[in-house]
Amino acid sequence: MAATLLVSSFVIYGALYLAPGTPLAALSGGRNLPPSAVRVLDQRFDLNQPFLARYWHWLTGVLHGDFGYSVVHQSNVSTLLGQELPITAELILYAGLLTVVFGILLGALSALRPGKVDDFVLTLTAGSAAMPAFVAGIVLIIVFSVDLGWFPALGQGASFISRIRHLTLPAVSMALAGFALIARVTRTSMREQLQNEHVQTAVSRGVGYGQIVRRHVMRNASIPIVTSFVVVFATLIALDPVVESVFSISGIGGTLVNDALEKDIPSVQGVCLVLVAAFVVLNTVVDLAYRVLDPRLKGRT
Amino acid sequence: MQIRRERSLWPTLAVAGAAAIAVGVGSAGGGSGHMSIKNAAATTSLQITTPAATKSVNSVTWGLYRDVDSVDPIFGFDYPENTVDSALCDALFRQTPAGGRVPGLALKVTNPNPTTDVFTLRPGVKFWDGHAMTSADVVYSLQRAANTKVGGFYTSIFDRVKSISATGPLQVTLKLTQPDEWLLGELSSLPGMIVEKSYAEKAGTKYGTMGVGGMCTGPYMIKSWTAKNGLIAVKNPHYWDKSIHPWVKQYIFKGFSDSAMTSGLETGAIGITYSTDPTILQALEGNKKLSVTQGSSYITDALIVGNDKGVLGNVKVRQALSMALDRKAYIKATYQGDAQMPNTLANPGTWGGYQPSIFQAAYNSLPSYATPNVTAAKKLIQQAGATGKTITIGMSNQITQIQNAATTIEDAAANIGLKVKLKTFPAATWIDVFTEAKARAGLDAFFVLSYPDYGAPEGQYQQFVLPTGSLNYSGFSNPQITKLLNQSRSTANPAARARLVVQAQKLIMQQLPWIPLSDPDTVLVTQKNLTGAPASFSYMYAPWAAVGLGGH
Numbered sequence: 001m002a003a004t005l006l007v008s009s010f011v012i013y014g015a016l017y018l019a020p021g022t023p024l025a026a027l028s029g030g031r032n033l034p035p036s037a038v039r040v041l042d043q044r045f046d047l048n049q050p051f052l053a054r055y056w057h058w059l060t061g062v063l064h065g066d067f068g069y070s071v072v073h074q075s076n077v078s079t080l081l082g083q084e085l086p087i088t089a090e091l092i093l094y095a096g097l098l099t100v101v102f103g104i105l106l107g108a109l110s111a112l113r114p115g116k117v118d119d120f121v122l123t124l125t126a127g128s129a130a131m132p133a134f135v136a137g138i139v140l141i142i143v144f145s146v147d148l149g150w151f152p153a154l155g156q157g158a159s160f161i162s163r164i165r166h167l168t169l170p171a172v173s174m175a176l177a178g179f180a181l182i183a184r185v186t187r188t189s190m191r192e193q194l195q196n197e198h199v200q201t202a203v204s205r206g207v208g209y210g211q212i213v214r215r216h217v218m219r220n221a222s223i224p225i226v227t228s229f230v231v232v233f234a235t236l237i238a239l240d241p242v243v244e245s246v247f248s249i250s251g252i253g254g255t256l257v258n259d260a261l262e263k264d265i266p267s268v269q270g271v272c273l274v275l276v277a278a279f280v281v282l283n284t285v286v287d288l289a290y291r292v293l294d295p296r297l298k299g300r301t
Numbered sequence: 302m303q304i305r306r307e308r309s310l311w312p313t314l315a316v317a318g319a320a321a322i323a324v325g326v327g328s329a330g331g332g333s334g335h336m337s338i339k340n341a342a343a344t345t346s347l348q349i350t351t352p353a354a355t356k357s358v359n360s361v362t363w364g365l366y367r368d369v370d371s372v373d374p375i376f377g378f379d380y381p382e383n384t385v386d387s388a389l390c391d392a393l394f395r396q397t398p399a400g401g402r403v404p405g406l407a408l409k410v411t412n413p414n415p416t417t418d419v420f421t422l423r424p425g426v427k428f429w430d431g432h433a434m435t436s437a438d439v440v441y442s443l444q445r446a447a448n449t450k451v452g453g454f455y456t457s458i459f460d461r462v463k464s465i466s467a468t469g470p471l472q473v474t475l476k477l478t479q480p481d482e483w484l485l486g487e488l489s490s491l492p493g494m495i496v497e498k499s500y501a502e503k504a505g506t507k508y509g510t511m512g513v514g515g516m517c518t519g520p521y522m523i524k525s526w527t528a529k530n531g532l533i534a535v536k537n538p539h540y541w542d543k544s545i546h547p548w549v550k551q552y553i554f555k556g557f558s559d560s561a562m563t564s565g566l567e568t569g570a571i572g573i574t575y576s577t578d579p580t581i582l583q584a585l586e587g588n589k590k591l592s593v594t595q596g597s598s599y600i601t602d603a604l605i606v607g608n609d610k611g612v613l614g615n616v617k618v619r620q621a622l623s624m625a626l627d628r629k630a631y632i633k634a635t636y637q638g639d640a641q642m643p644n645t646l647a648n649p650g651t652w653g654g655y656q657p658s659i660f661q662a663a664y665n666s667l668p669s670y671a672t673p674n675v676t677a678a679k680k681l682i683q684q685a686g687a688t689g690k691t692i693t694i695g696m697s698n699q700i701t702q703i704q705n706a707a708t709t710i711e712d713a714a715a716n717i718g719l720k721v722k723l724k725t726f727p728a729a730t731w732i733d734v735f736t737e738a739k740a741r742a743g744l745d746a747f748f749v750l751s752y753p754d755y756g757a758p759e760g761q762y763q764q765f766v767l768p769t770g771s772l773n774y775s776g777f778s779n780p781q782i783t784k785l786l787n788q789s790r791s792t793a794n795p796a797a798r799a800r801l802v803v804q805a806q807k808l809i810m811q812q813l814p815w816i817p818l819s820d821p822d823t824v825l826v827t828q829k830n831l832t833g834a835p836a837s838f839s840y841m842y843a844p845w846a847a848v849g850l851g852g853h
Contacts, residue, residue: 040452073528074371074510083529138560146567153564248561250529258367261729
C-alpha cells in the first residue's frame with residue numbers, strides 16, 4: 001500500500017508539470033506584469049526551483065499534513081481540503097449507499113422473480129448504465145429542480161435535512177452506472193448460487209425460503225458483489241468531480257476541476273493524492289472483508 | 302484595465318437586447334446630464350439604472366464566474382475581485398453609475414502648484430473594526446499600491462509620483478514630476494481603495510487572503526469566507542455615507558460554472574449576476590422569473606496587432622481588414638444582437654460621465670462600421686501589395702466569442718484577398734498568449750477583451766497606444782498620439798483634456814493598432830423580485846449595485 005501511494009504521488013506531482021502553463025498566468029490574469037511583480041510571485045510560490053527539489057519539499061510537507069499553499073485560493077491546501085472533504089465524503093457515501101441498496105435489491109428481485117420482473121430490471125439497468133453522469137445530472141436538474149422545484153439545483157446545503165435534499169440529485173446521477181452493475185452482478189451471482197447443490201439439498205430438506213436465501217445464497221453470492229462494489233466505488237470517485245461541477249457542490253471534486261483550469265498546481269496535487277489514497281485504502285479494506293466473508297481465504301495472503 | 306481571464310466556453314461580456322444606443326443617464330451619484338448617442342443602427346436605449354428597490358431582503362447569493370481569490374485591491378482586476386472589492390472597500394474617489402467621478406474618501410483635491418496634489422480626507426470614516434481612518438492609512442495604502450516589492454498590479458500608475466506624505470491628520474500630499482489627471486481617475490478605482498494600516502501590516506503578505514480577510518471602510522463587511530460557502534458579507538452598521546441605505550442584509554459571493562449559474566438563476570438560488578456569458582442569456586431571456594437588463598459598459602472587444610513587422614504592420618492592411626469586417630453579423634451571433642458599433646476603440650460607456658457631448662460628437666464624426674466596404678478594402682490591400690499574403694492569428698476554439706471573431710476575420714480576409722492561418726490555443730492556456738512572449742511567437746494578431754480602470758477613453762487608450770502601455774505588444778509608437786495623450790494627462794480642465802483625447806482618438810482610429818470588433822454591453826440578470834442595481838459597468842468599481850439592490 002505504501003509503495004503504491006509513493007509511486008502515485010510522484011506521478012501526480014510530475015504529471016501536472018508536463019501540462020503547459022504556470023500558476024503565474026492565472027495570477028497575473030493576462031496583464032503584462034511589471035518584472036517586480038513577477039519576481040515577488042515567483043519567490044512566494046517557489047516557481048523557479050528545480051523539479052526534484054520541489055517534489056521532495058512537497059512530499060515531506062504532505063507527510064506532516066502540509067499540502068502546500070493554493071496559489072489561486074490564497075490559502076493552505078490542507079485548509080481547503082479540510083473544509084471540502086466532508087462534503088465529498090458525504091456525497092460519495094450517499095451515492096454508494098444508493099448503489100448498494102438499490103443494486104442488491106433489484107438484482108435479488110431479478111434473480112428470485114424471473115419473467116416480467118427480471119426483464120424490467122434488465123432494461124432499467126441497461127438504460128441507466130448507458131447514461132453518462134453529467135447528462136443524467138443536467139436532466140435531473142431540469143426536471144426536478146427547474147420544472148418541479150422538488151430539489152435544489154446547486155450547492156450542498158447547511159443543515160442535515162438540507163444536506164440530504166441538496167445531495168440527492170447528485171448522488172442519483174453518480175449512482176446510475178454503478179447501480180446497474182451491482183444489480184446485474186447480484187442477479188447473476190444469486191442465480192448461480194440458487195442452482196448449487198447445497199442449496200438444492202437445503203430445499204429438499206425443507207429449510208425455509210428466507211433462510212435459504214440469506215444463509216446459503218446471499219453469503220456465497222456476496223463475494224462477486226463486493227468485488228464489483230470496489231470497481232463501482234472507483235467509478236464514484238472518478239465521477240465525483242464531474243457531478244460536483246454540474247451541481248456546483250463545494251467538495252474536493254469541484255475544486256479539482258476549477259483549480260486544474262486555473263493551473264492551481266498545489267491544490268490539484270493535494271486533491272489527486274487524497275482521491276488516490278482513498279481508493280488504495282478502500283482496496284485494502286475490501287481485501288480484509290473478503291477474509292471475513294470467505295473463511296477459505298484466511299490461510300492465504 | 303486588464304483582460305479578463307478566459308474560462309473555457311466563457312466568451313464575453315456583453316449582451317443581448319436590441320442594437321445600439323441611447324444612454325439615459327439617471328445616475329445615483331453626481332453624473333452628468335442626459336445624453337443620447339445617435340447611431341445609424343440605433344433603435345433602443347441602454348439603461349444605466351433600474352427601478353429603485355423598496356423592500357429589504359435577508360440574503361442574496363451573487364453569482365460570479367469563479368470564486369473570489371483575494372480581497373486585496375492591489376491584486377484585483379478581474380470580475381469576481383472587482384465586484385466584491387467594490388462592495389467592501391471605498392476608494393479616494395467614487396465612480397458614478399454613468400462613469401463620472403465624485404468624492405469618496407477624499408473630499409477634494411487642491412493644487413497649490415500644478416505638480417502638487419493635496420487631498421483633503423473625509424472626516425468621521427471608520428473601518429469595520431471601529432478604528433477611525435486617518436491620513437496614515439491613506440499614505441500606507443497608496444505607498445503599498447506603488448511599491449514594486451509588494452508586487453501589486455498597479456505600480457505603473459504612480460510613475461509621475463515623487464512622494465506621498467501625510468501633511469495633517471486628514472490631509473495627504475502627493476508631489477509629482479508632472480501634473481497627472483490620470484492618477485485621479487485611477488484613484489477612483491482599485492489602487493485608490495484604502496485599507497487599514499495596522500491590520501495590513503500585521504497580516505503582511507497574507508493580507509486579503511481567505512484566512513485573514515481584509516479591513517476596509519465600505520458599506521459591506523466580511524462575515525465569513527470559506528471555500529465551501531463562498532464569501533459572506535453583511536451590512537456595515539457604521540458606514541460613513543448616511544445617504545446610502547443598503548436593502549440587502551447579507552450577500553453570499555460565490556463562483557458557479559455556467560450550467561450551475563443558469564440553473565441557479567432559474568431556480569432562484571442565485572439572486573443577481575452580471576453575466577459574462579452571452580450564451581446563457583438565450584436560455585434566460587424568455588424566463589418570467591428573471592429580469593435581464595442591458596446597460597453601458599467599458600469593455601473593448603478587439604483584435605490586437607501584436608507584430609508590427611508582419612503583414613499587419615502596414616496601416617493600409619489594418620484599415621482594409623477593419624473596413625471589410627461584417628460586424629453586424631458578428632454582434633448578432635456573439636452578443637445576441639447587442640453591442641455598440643466600435644466607431645471608437647473605447648466603449649461609449651467610458652464617456653457617459655465625462656464630457657459626453659465632446660466624445661459623442663467625435664463618435665458620430667468617425668466612420669461607422671455598420672456596413673462593410675469590401676471594394677475599398679480590396680483596393681487598399683492591392684495598394685499595400687499585400688494581396689495573397691498570409692496573416693497568422695492566435696485564437697481559442699474553446700471560447701465561443703473568440704471563435705466567432707476568428708470566423709468574422711477569416712470571412713473578411715477572404716473577401717479582400719488576404720489569407721488567414723489560425724493558431725489555436727486551448728482555453729486553459731489562452732492566457733499564456735498575453736503573459737508569455739514564447740506563446741505569441743509567430744502570431745500577427747490575437748483577440749482581446751479589455752477595459753480601463755475608470756470612465757475615460759484615455760484610460761483605455763493609454764494601455765495599448767503608449768509605447769510603455771501594459772497591453773502594447775507590438776511596440777506601436779506614434780509620436781503624435783503619444784504627445785497628445787501625455788498632454789491630456791497634464792491637462793486639468795476636463796473639456797480641454799477631452800479635446801486632446803479626441804484628437805488622439807482620431808489618429809488612433811486611423812492607425813488602428815488594435816482592430817475593433819465591437820463595444821459590448823453590460824448585462825445584469827436578477828430575480829424578478831429584485832431591482833435597484835445599475836446595469837452599468839460601475840459594479841466593478843463602486844458599491845452602487847450592492848447598496849441599490851433590494852426587493853420591491
